[in-house]
Amino acid sequence: MVKVGIPRALLYYQYYPMWKTFFGELGAEVVVSPPTTQATLAVGSSRVVADTCLPVKVFCGHVLALVENCDYIFIPALRSVKSKIYNCSKFLGLPDMTRAVIPECPPILDMDIDINKGKRRLYQAIYKLGRPFSWNPFKVRRAALAAWQAHREYKELMINECLTPPQAIARISGAEMPSPNPNQPAIALVGHPYLLYDEMINHRLIHRLEQAGYRTLTPEMLTAEQLETAITRLTGKPYWTYEEEVVGSGGHYLESGVEGAIGVIAFGCGPDSLMMDMVQRQAIRLKTTPFMSLTLEEHSAEAGVVTRLEAFLDMIQRKKRRGAEVCV
């Protein structure tokens, strides 16, 4: 059976069930790289220039983890999935960058996704992607429809059950995954999924919040309408694809009555520094929800993240006790 590798990084958290269904329907076996470790980051970093952002370094490490184990690696170039809203440039050149820095990589199944070029181009790209597995266009079409259905169900599961992407993926795979307790106090996490759910690079942020007695609310638990309304309120018209995860979810959660909100960004990320600044300014304006911005980088020490988190949770507790005005 042909093996298709999927790196557990970047777009994995948003699209894995869809990709797995597509390749599975075409008779391929999908292999996912193991969770990130310090070694994954170290080998990934060794292939790119130092000022590359942390998530891309991690991505390279995951590709290297798959090199020996699969026949193809799937790396799409996701340019735009909404009209006139564009992705960060790192995603646009991802297949080419991977070929350049990891020459030993197996053949890359790349695919240009740009909704602005029309549906015809998108369908052509899907048929081209399926061709190594089947020359039958009807079979590829069936696989694409099943994949789209899987994606919709995945998104609905996260929204309806308040599950994070890793929890929803585990649930889809048949693992027991209890829904969070809605009576627990909630902290919102704002940021890209590849920062929020990679436990190595965020030093187990969600786990630490759970240990402290909080449930976490994340961008994937919000509907498209909730995200769009918050973006329109804060910035007017969105330009970046990931404005939803940062501005949309940040804007929404700051007014949702959560105990606090934590914005997670990657050091050296241009789009994030602008978008998170908007959320932070909104938090200062509103003065209703404590907000902390946490910047992750390759050398972030676990102790530093833990100290900041403890101080933030202390501030929330003090605010609750005194009912005082919020510090941001």
Ligand code: SF4
């Ligand atoms: S949005 Fe920022 S963190 Fe994400 S890939 Fe682009 S530069 Fe890196």
